[in-house]
Amino acid sequence: MTKVIADHIVINKFSPVEGHYFIKLQSPVEIPTINPGNFAEILVDSTPEVFLRRPFSILDVHYKKKWISFYVKAIGQGSKRLGDLNKGDKVNLIYPLGNSYGIPVNAKKVLIVMGGSGIAPFILLAKELMKKNVKVVFLLGGRSSKEILLTSEFSKYGEVLMMTEDGSLGEKGLVTEHSLFKGTFDFDLVYTCGPEPMMKAVAEIAVKRGTACQASLENMMACGFGICLCCVTPTHEGNKRVCYEGPVFDVNYLKWQT
């Protein structure tokens, strides 16, 4: 797989809510094929405080216009500084990294469960699912309505359900308590991304219902391309690199850490 290592220029930044950013970057080179779930390692500013790159799921891409975009939730020093970038600023990117979500040939209807910043990989996946005529239900969870983002975008590709802990949008409670899980469960596959305890709970439901489930993990990484062995997750076949064998894993393969 061809990989890009290049300085990219910020061409657009949008912040719908404080601390949440959508950043679009211009690539100086042709963008290789990006698969849903692939990520990029972003060198924010290489200062003593933010020494290493930061991994971010690729939100969207335009091959002709040569741009690539990311969703950034400002949590630590690195993501905060990314959020502070302005139009015209330069950052160095390496991509595409990691594996991607798989779409089984016989899939007719799938469920995508997202929590917090776990929305990032699913625009690209939704586009692929649409091309393959797969019906999609999106379930977005967050603490409050402020954390429920991209709903109008997701609604282009399927039904959108919401769940907030404070009840400010959609049903009230944790995503795994959504009424959807109480009725007939006719999904061929469940995709999930978000905090690990949430993904683990989603995986348990899927397994109980006999439905396949793919989860994208978000471990701390030093490199992001398979050489440091810092981001490993325990699996039934030993420790695997989240950045290389992952970030997407079949949940039956995982031994959850939480």
Place this chain on the structure above:
Amino acid sequence: MANLNVKIHNLEFRNPVTVASGTFGFGEEMSEFFDLNRLGGIFVKGLTVKNREGNDYPRMAETPSGMLNSVGLQNKGIDYFIEKIYPNIKHLDTHIIANVNGGTIEEYVEVTEKLNDLEKVTAIELNISCPNVKQGGMSFGISCPSAIAVTDAVRKAYKKTLIVKLSPNVTDIAEMAQAVEGAGADSVSLINTLLGMAINAETRKPVLSTVTGGLSGPAIKPVALRMVWKVYKAVKIPIFGIGGIMNATDAIEFILAGSTAIQVGTANFIDPLVSLKIIDGIEEYLHRHNIATVAELVGALEV
């Protein structure tokens, strides 16, 4: 063109830039980024007798100008390396140097003996300085008698170039270097990581699963430079300088302090192409200073 060739024991290196064990895998992943034959050599990921899963996650903490790791020598064992990995990398036209680890002297010898017959593995790096394993590792590298014992045993078992990787977690690293030189080492590499720890004040917990780990990156460069300088004055065998090298200037500093060659480590995580930039930068430095060969700079510090 300036001459970048250097000699370590009886091996010619096309340039003094190599990559440190544990920061480059076995080269397979990095070959997606550049032509590995441009490197002086590759120190591959540490090998042990048997498969090791390594330590629990979290194994990494970012620290000011550096990072802590406690990977714990995760690898599939020497037999797996010989059968599954070596065939994929033996075509490389650069030095492949195996990093040898063990919990006992017998284990070090067992790994070493199996490496003797691999034609393209031109040297081994005896790791007596890994801070992240409970048994063996650094415990051999922090006292002279045990360092001598393991070096002597491996020396008897290995026919080719023997490099010993030294721990900085000692009172006098020059004394350790002299000890392994006396036991038959052809070269020393230094420094391995410095012991350190990181704490999350909010949770009152250590960041690493192992509590302590090894510190690397530019944060350790001044410490490493001093140690290379001290060792250079104490031994006759050539030195691989290691410790926070991020660019060609850093590499030149290590060469001036007495390194015949250098290893790029943590910088690989930030820029997979950094070694190529360092090679080009060294060449540019030689031109600018009108120096014909990089070997002239080894230990050329003016004090």
